[in-house]
Amino acid sequence: MDGEELTEQETALYDRQIRVWGAGAQRRLSKAHILVCGITGTIAEFCKNIVLAGVGSLTLVDDRAVTEEALSANFLIPSDENVCAGKTLTELCRDSLKDFNPMVRVSVEKGDLSSFGAEFYSKFDVVVVSCCSFTTKKLINEKCRKLSKRVAFYTVDCRDSCGEIFVDLQHHKYSKQKREEAIECELHYLSFEESISVPWKALPRKFSKLYFAMRVIERFEEAEQRKPGELSIADLPAVVKLKKELCEAQSLNESHIPNVLLERLVTDTREFPPVCPIIGGILGQEVIKAISGKGDPLKNFFFFNAMDGKGIIEDVSGKT
Amino acid sequence: MASLKHLPAVKGAKVLMVGAGGIGCELLKTLALSGFQDIHIIDMDTIEVSNLNRQFLFRQSHVGQSKAKVAREAVLKFRPHISITPYHANVKDSDFNVDFFKQFNVVLNGLDNLDARRHVNRLCLAADVPLIESGTTGFLGQVTVHVKGRTECYECQPKPAPKTYPVCTITSTPSKFVHCIVWAKELLFAKLFGDKNQANDLNVRSSDGASSSKQAEDVFEHRKDEDIEQYGRRIYDHVFGYNIEVALSNEETWKNRNRPKPIYSSEFMPNDLSQQNGSMEKNGAANDISSVSAMASLGMKNPQDVWSLKENSRVFLEALKLFFLKREKEIGNLTFDKDDQLAVEFVTAAANIRAASFGIPLHSLFEAKGIAGNIVHAVATTNAIIAGLIVIEAIKVLQNDTKNYRMTYCLEHPTRKMLLMPVEPFEPNRSCYVCSETPLSLEINTHRAKLRDFVEKIVKATLGMSLPLIMHGSALLYEVGDDLDEEMVANYAANLDKVLSELPTPVTSGTMLTIEDLQQELSCQINIKHREEFDEEKEPDGMVLSGWTQAPSVVKDDNESIANAGSTSNEPPVEAEKNDEIEIPPEKKRRLSEVSEAVDPDLSSVDGDTRNPDKLQVLDDDDELMIFDNWDSVPNKKKRMQ
Numbered sequence: 001m002d003g004e005e006l007t008e009q010e011t012a013l014y015d016r017q018i019r020v021w022g023a024g025a026q027r028r029l030s031k032a033h034i035l036v037c038g039i040t041g042t043i044a045e046f047c048k049n050i051v052l053a054g055v056g057s058l059t060l061v062d063d064r065a066v067t068e069e070a071l072s073a074n075f076l077i078p079s080d081e082n083v084c085a086g087k088t089l090t091e092l093c094r095d096s097l098k099d100f101n102p103m104v105r106v107s108v109e110k111g112d113l114s115s116f117g118a119e120f121y122s123k124f125d126v127v128v129v130s131c132c133s134f135t136t137k138k139l140i141n142e143k144c145r146k147l148s149k150r151v152a153f154y155t156v157d158c159r160d161s162c163g164e165i166f167v168d169l170q171h172h173k174y175s176k177q178k179r180e181e182a183i184e185c186e187l188h189y190l191s192f193e194e195s196i197s198v199p200w201k202a203l204p205r206k207f208s209k210l211y212f213a214m215r216v217i218e219r220f221e222e223a224e225q226r227k228p229g230e231l232s233i234a235d236l237p238a239v240v241k242l243k244k245e246l247c248e249a250q251s252l253n254e255s256h257i258p259n260v261l262l263e264r265l266v267t268d269t270r271e272f273p274p275v276c277p278i279i280g281g282i283l284g285q286e287v288i289k290a291i292s293g294k295g296d297p298l299k300n301f302f303f304f305n306a307m308d309g310k311g312i313i314e315d316v317s318g319k320t
Numbered sequence: 321m322a323s324l325k326h327l328p329a330v331k332g333a334k335v336l337m338v339g340a341g342g343i344g345c346e347l348l349k350t351l352a353l354s355g356f357q358d359i360h361i362i363d364m365d366t367i368e369v370s371n372l373n374r375q376f377l378f379r380q381s382h383v384g385q386s387k388a389k390v391a392r393e394a395v396l397k398f399r400p401h402i403s404i405t406p407y408h409a410n411v412k413d414s415d416f417n418v419d420f421f422k423q424f425n426v427v428l429n430g431l432d433n434l435d436a437r438r439h440v441n442r443l444c445l446a447a448d449v450p451l452i453e454s455g456t457t458g459f460l461g462q463v464t465v466h467v468k469g470r471t472e473c474y475e476c477q478p479k480p481a482p483k484t485y486p487v488c489t490i491t492s493t494p495s496k497f498v499h500c501i502v503w504a505k506e507l508l509f510a511k512l513f514g515d516k517n518q519a520n521d522l523n524v525r526s527s528d529g530a531s532s533s534k535q536a537e538d539v540f541e542h543r544k545d546e547d548i549e550q551y552g553r554r555i556y557d558h559v560f561g562y563n564i565e566v567a568l569s570n571e572e573t574w575k576n577r578n579r580p581k582p583i584y585s586s587e588f589m590p591n592d593l594s595q596q597n598g599s600m601e602k603n604g605a606a607n608d609i610s611s612v613s614a615m616a617s618l619g620m621k622n623p624q625d626v627w628s629l630k631e632n633s634r635v636f637l638e639a640l641k642l643f644f645l646k647r648e649k650e651i652g653n654l655t656f657d658k659d660d661q662l663a664v665e666f667v668t669a670a671a672n673i674r675a676a677s678f679g680i681p682l683h684s685l686f687e688a689k690g691i692a693g694n695i696v697h698a699v700a701t702t703n704a705i706i707a708g709l710i711v712i713e714a715i716k717v718l719q720n721d722t723k724n725y726r727m728t729y730c731l732e733h734p735t736r737k738m739l740l741m742p743v744e745p746f747e748p749n750r751s752c753y754v755c756s757e758t759p760l761s762l763e764i765n766t767h768r769a770k771l772r773d774f775v776e777k778i779v780k781a782t783l784g785m786s787l788p789l790i791m792h793g794s795a796l797l798y799e800v801g802d803d804l805d806e807e808m809v810a811n812y813a814a815n816l817d818k819v820l821s822e823l824p825t826p827v828t829s830g831t832m833l834t835i836e837d838l839q840q841e842l843s844c845q846i847n848i849k850h851r852e853e854f855d856e857e858k859e860p861d862g863m864v865l866s867g868w869t870q871a872p873s874v875v876k877d878d879n880e881s882i883a884n885a886g887s888t889s890n891e892p893p894v895e896a897e898k899n900d901e902i903e904i905p906p907e908k909k910r911r912l913s914e915v916s917e918a919v920d921p922d923l924s925s926v927d928g929d930t931r932n933p934d935k936l937q938v939l940d941d942d943d944e945l946m947i948f949d950n951w952d953s954v955p956n957k958k959k960r961m962q
Contacts, residue, residue, distance in 0.1 A: 005622050011686075015370045016698040019690055020458045023624050041353070045704060052373055052700045075349050075398045100376050161712075273353040274711035277346060281705035282739065285459065288701070296733065304740065306712050309726045311740025 006030075010103070014054055025292030029055050030103075032291045033123060037061045037113050037140070038130035039089050041073025041271045042158045045280025046128065046287075048076070051097045053288055057105040058097065059124070060090040061113060073273045114139055122147050126287050128154045131228045134218045141168060141192040152290045155192065156283050157214070159229065160264045161272040161306035163279035164214050166192060167286060167298050174293040189300055195316045200250035208314050210303045212257045216243045217265055229269040236266050275306055282311065329718040330355045336424040337361040338411050338440055340387040342698050343430030343454055345377045346707035348391050351428075352399040354711050359402070360424070363388040364410040368659065374700035412439050412786065418841050421447035426717050428710055429453045432696075434479055438754075438784045439840060441466065441474035445755055446841035450717045454706050458697035461706040461730040465713050465745055468755065470722065476749035491521050492567055493577060494678050497671065501691045504670035505656045508559060509663065511540055513643060513654040522559070548644050552637040556585040560673050580678045585637070588630040612646045614638035614665045615685070623686040627669070629676045636669035658693025667692050705730050705740070751867055753783070759832065759845035760867040764820065766828050766850045769862060771798060772816040777861050783844070785837040792833055795825040801838075820848075 006014070006023055010030070018026050032055045036043055039062040051058060064070065066089045071077055076096040078084065084092060090108040097106045109120075113129075114136055121127060121143050129137055137155050144151040145168075153168040168189045175182045190198075196215060203211075220239050221228060231239075239262050247254045282302055289295045301314040335356060337347060340363035351359055365387050367378045377394035378387070388406035395404060409415070412435075421427065421443045429451065431437050437453065444451040444466065451466040453474050466473050489495070490503050507522040539558050542551050564582040567573065614635045615621070627635065639662055643651060647662070656663055668688035675682055689695065709728045716724050726742035735741060751758045762778065771790075775798060779788045789799040798812050820827040827833065829850035836843040846865075854862045 005624075008621070011623055012369050014373050015686075016695065017373055017700075018686070019695060020697040020699050048376055049701050049704060052376055054373070073353055075353060075395075078397045079400050080397070099379065101372075102380075273355075274350055274708040274715070276353075276708070277350055277704035278708035278740070281701040281708070284701040284704070285699075298739075302739070309709075309712070309728055309740065309742035310738055313734050313737050313739060 010054065013101075013103070017053065021288070021292055021294060025288075025294050026054065028292050029053055029288065031056050032125045033057045033059070034126045034128070034287070035059045035061065035109075035121070035124040036128045036130075038132055039064070039070065039074070039093055040130050040158065041273060041276040042156055042163065042280045042283070043128070043130050044074045044076045044093065045277045046156070046283045047093065047097055048100060049280060049284030050287060051100045051104045051106065053284070054101060055104055055291070057107070059107050059109050060094055061109045061111070062088075062090050063110060063112075064089055066092065069270060073271045073276050116143075118143060118147055121151060122149060124151055125291065126152045126154070128156060128283070128287070130156050133228060134222045138191075138193045144168075145170065145191055152287070153192070154283060154287070156279060157228070158271040158275055158279050159217075160268040160270070161275050162210055162214075162265065163275055163302075163304045164210065165279065165283055165286070165298065165302040166195065167300045167302075168192060168195075169290055169297060169299075172290065172293075172297060174289070174295065174297065176295055185296070187297065187299055190317065195300060198316050200247075200252045203316065207256075208301075208303045208312055209256055209258060209261060210305055211301060211314060211316075212252070213261045213265055216246060216257060216262065219246065231266045231269055233263070233267045236263055239266055272306060275304065278304055278311070327355050330715060331357055333425045333718050334358040334423060335360070335714065336421070336427045337430065338427065338436070339363055339430035339432065340391045340406075341365065341371065341430060341432060342374050342700075342703045343456065343706055343710075344387070345375045345391055346700075346704045347428060347430050347710055348395050348404070349377070350707045350711045351714075352395045352402055352404075354715070357402045360405040360407070361388045361391065362407040362409060362411045362416065363391075364408065370659075374698055374703055376700065411436055412839075414839055416443070417839060418443060418446045421449050424449055426714050427451045428714060430707075430710075431455075435784065438475060438479070439786070442754060442837070442840035442842045444468070445473055452710050452713050452717065454710050456698065456702040456706050456730070458699065459702055459730070459732040461702045462727065463706055463709040463713060464727040465717065465725045467717070467722070467725070469748065471725065471745035472748050473752060473755040475754040476746070476752040487521055492573060494674065494680065497675055497680055497683055497688075498691055500671040500674040500678070500680060501667065501688060503674055504667045505692050508670050509654070509656050509667055512555070512640070513651050513663075516652060542644065548641050549637070551644075552640045553585045553589070555640065556633070556636060556673075559670075560584070560677060564677055578679055581676075583629070583673060583677050585633060588633045589637070611661075612642050613661050614642055614669075615661075617642070623689075624684050626682050626684045627672065629673065629682075632669040632672040632676070632682070635665055636673060639666035639669060656692065658689055658695065664689045664692065702730060709740070753844040753867070754842060757845075758867065759847050760865055761847045761849060763849045763851040763864040763866075765852060765854070765862060766820040766848065768819060770817060770819050771823060773861075773863070774820065775816065777863060778846075778865060779835055782865055783835065785835065785840065785842065787837055787839050789836045789838060790833060791836070792823075792825045792827060792831060797823060797825065797827075797833075 006018075006026060010026070011018070014026055034050060034055055034057065036047060036058065039060065047058060047060070066077060066084065066087075070089055071079075074093070076093040077089070078092070078096070087095075088108070094106045094108050097104070113132065121140070127140060127144055129140055132140075132155075141153050144153045150170050152170075152172075155164075155166040157164050168191055169187065170189055172187045172189065173184065174187075175184050177183075196218075200212065216239060217231070220226075220235070220242050221230070223242070224235075224238075236259075240259055243257050243259075243262060244254060246252075247257065282298075282304070286298050286302075289297045298313055299315050299317075301316060302311065303314065304311045333356060335351065335358070337344060337351070337359060338361075340348065340361050344361070344363065348359065348361060363386070366384050367375070367382045367387055367390060369380070369383055371387075372378055372380065375387075377391045382390045386406070386408035388408050392404040392406045396402075407416075427440065427444050427449050429437060429440055431440070441451060441453075445468050448468050450468075451474065452463065453466060454463045455461060464474075465471055485499060485502060489499055490507065494500050494503065507520060510518060511520050511522045540555065542548075546554075561582045561584040564580050568579060568582070615623075618631075618634055618638055620627070620631070620635070642662055643666070654663070656667060658664060664685060668683075668685045671688055671692075672682045683691075709730075713725065713728075725745050727745050729741045729743070731739055731741060748755050750756050753760050764774070775788065775790070779785050779790070787800045790797045797815055799808075804812075815823055827848055829848060831848040833846045833848060834843060835846060847867075851864075854860075854864075
């Protein structure tokens with residue numbers, strides 16, 4: 001594959017980024033196929049980043065209609081009603097994204113995620129899932145893992161001014177620069193289910209509080225049969241109660257999941273717009289690293305909290 | 321910082337964005353989505369193809385149009401009811417004065433050069449408007465908050481001078497590829513195609529200076545009846561053959577160096593001129609200058625290929641020929657431009673031939689273009705992240721949430737598990753000449769240095785003033801402005817050529833000069849100290865400015881790098897051009913062991929000699945210690961804002 005050269009047009013357009021990741025990585029990007037499930041402001045940012053980077057194709061799945069919430073942090077949806085008439089959320093995003101880079105094929109796939117079979121997922125190199133239930137995330141992750149080819153799997157969620165990225169690259173081989181020479185490395189990842197099954201007690205002492213809080217919310221939504229983000233301040237007492245039960249069962253001190261953090265996550269379930277480019281930017285970089293096989297990829301959770309401004313990597317490997 | 325709680329502060333805010341490029345596009349979009357409703361944006365640039373991979377508000381069809389205006393249109397498509405006021409102008413224009421700045425609640429910088437950054441910093445200080453400053457390169461970036469009297473200003477730490485190289489390294493003893501690029505671009509290209517009146521060190525000086533340089537002048541003349549192929553080969557043989565032979569004759573130079581090899585065109589090209597080098601037909605319409613390309617006429621396609629010496633020689637001769645045949649009108653006025661394909665081809669080939677002569681590895685056109693054009697690595701993702709961080713800080717500033725202001729670094733490799741690392745801002749540097757009133761001190765030979773030297777090297781180059789006024793007590797020694805009468809202009813011109821001690825109001829040891837820039841509303845005082853001798857190597861300017869930084873060794877180091885032009889010429893040989901996209905993250909070596917919880921980095925000082933302004937280095941083995949591109953040495957102790 002390295003034998004093929006970039007076209008003159010590609011060289012001119014991608015000049016600045018080829019200087020960052022090299023012509024080989026650019027060629028690999030142009031052959032990568034990416035699936036995105038669930039359109040959010042963060043996903044809009046991510047899509048913009050990888051379309052600009054010049055991936056081969058991007059497929060969007062989300063059957064929801066255009067709502068006010070969908071508009072709030074999404075710059076891909078024009079406000080002109082004439083343009084929007086009769087189009088779905090994904091179709092509008094597709095049209096804007098195509099415009100960003102005519103060299104990338106952007107398309108829309110309709111249907112229920114959980115109904116797609118192995119054949120569907122095997123068309124992709126990267127699958128990114130957002131605003132899906134805990135069960136759907138596990139299901140898609142397992143489907144990807146069963147394929148004979150390796151598919152990089154990501155989940156991304158942004159609530160209020162907090163964001164979480166989960167990464168499963170299965171067995172990932174890559175190279176990185178160490179001083180002057182390139183060295184070969186390999187990483188092994190846990191699945192989404194394996195990761196969140198790691199006993200809390202087994203996690204490092206100063207583990208990100210956001211990790212635990214997100215798991216509590218996830219469990220709550222699952223138990224109550226809510227859609228992701230379908231929460232309000234009225235749910236707080238029940239969420240706090242669930243937190244107590246989980247902490248007890250996992251022998252974790254309750255102070256690791258402050259109630260104020262839970263309160264934020266249930267009160268403002270919308271994305272805080274400036275956080276979207278941050279999470280969508282980190283996710284974009286990670287997907288580019290995974291495709292190009294260059295540079296240390298994130299393993300296996302990333303958290304950002306605008307309150308303290310830290311963007312932290314946590315490795316849930318089950319090893320202490 | 322709940323999503324809706326910030327809305328009142330944001331809705332009523334009037335913000336100024338400076339720059340609508342890589343960071344600017346992302347920032348304008350994020351401001352609009354975050355509820356900002358009154359945004360003014362200044363950018364003097366127009367859109368280019370190489371912007372399109374990250375400046376996502378622009379399309380191919382916008383190439384050549386104003387960035388500020390097109391960015392506005394693009395954002396109004398998804399947020400039609402907000403007010404965006406674009407200015408297709410230079411932020412240094414006098415329209416953007418202190419009163420202009422005063423109308424804003426916060427200023428957000430997404431700039432690509434030091435000069436404009438310093439200018440905006442000064443105007444923000446003068447107008448007392450908070451400034452949020454940012455920059456990215458590749459995967460690295462940073463956002464800093466500058467609030468007058470509360471946090472350090474953008475200039476509290478001295479900035480690096482543009483990278484310069486000693487003249488003799490460029491003209492006689494190159495050891496790196498970049499030296500060959502500088503030679504090809506600043507000397508050879510300038511000599512052949514640029515302004516003939518510019519001083520140029522292209523020719524090797526031999527002992528009988530005057531006569532040989534006279535002869536050399538004629539060498540570069542294209543004689544009227546001379547065949548263009550013949551001329552090209554004559555130039556080739558002169559600069560790569562004859563000049564190297566002359567240099568070799570100076571044995572002293574080569575005692576501890578590898579001797580270069582003279583190269584003549586006959587090694588690669590048969591002398592039979594009927595053998596056409598390239599086929600010009602492949603070069604589109606004659607009136608389309610941008611499509612003229614030596615690579616095209618030679619059938620070479622891939623800019624990533626490293627050409628052989630023979631291929632470089634062919635490109636050299638072909639490019640030179642094309643300049644004379646297709647772009648003759650421009651000859652005499654050309655300066656190197658990284659977007660000029662033929663110029664890049666010529667410089668790549670010339671640099672490679674010189675590199676071959678000196679045993680330096682050859683490089684591809686793509687790489688050579690990056691070095692020659694000082695192209696900064698840029699990707700969309702880092703710019704997007706940085707824009708998000710700018711907006712978060714802007715909201716804090718508007719809410720006057722001073723305790724939570726942070727400088728944030730976007731890292732390539734995690735440090736203490738962090739990819740995004742917040743650090744509390746530092747207190748103002750009490751000896752900063754920009755944001756404090758502490759006088760500077762200048763050692764200078766008052767009997768030898770002219771006022772002009774002082775104005776050029778200190779006031780303009782070091783202090784970054786563009787419209788300076790110099791006073792000695794109440795006497796005006798110098799000023800710049802449109803409203804001066806002829807007599808005054810003549811007076812100031814005469815002063816420029818006088819040595820300091822012979823000015824109408826003599827400047828001697830102990831004199832306190834006041835320097836002001838009326839546009840920047842910046843005023844600072846310089847205490848003059850006479851000194852007889854200066855070290856030609858270390859202090860080639862013959863001046864040492866101090867007082868700005870705390871550690872004396874740092875000051876010395878700083879001056880040295882500014883004046884790194886070498887001792888054989890009055891002209892600095894090379895000045896790095898403005899970065900296309902951004903500044904390098906201004907980081908210092910910081911020990912980050914304390915950062916994890918309390919955000920409390922312990923600073924350690926930098927050994928000046930380990931600085932490498934070209935490379936961002938990360939010490940892989942110790943993840944607690946990072947060295948960024950140090951643009952300056954860090955004083956031993958900096959206080960964090962309380």
